[in-house]
Amino acid sequence: MKVSCTWDDVKSLLQDMEKSLISFTxxxxxxxxxxxxxxxxxxxxxxLG
Incomplete structure (x- = not known):
């Protein structure tokens, strides 16, 4: 996942991923x-750079 171009979306990406099924991957x-x-x-x- 490349986050460096979407620093403004970090919190929304985190919320979306936390809602999905948690797995090791x-x-x-x-x-x-x-x-x-x-x-x-x-x-x-x-x-953040």
């Missing part, structure tokens, strides 16, 4: 999106 992407969302909040910026 999507566990890592969910964790990645959670961390990205937390970084956006902590740094008060959408574009």
């Amino acid at each position: 999507i566990h890592f992407p969910i964790k990645f999106l959670q961390v990205a969302a937390q970084m956006q909040t902590a740094l008060c910026m959408q574009d």
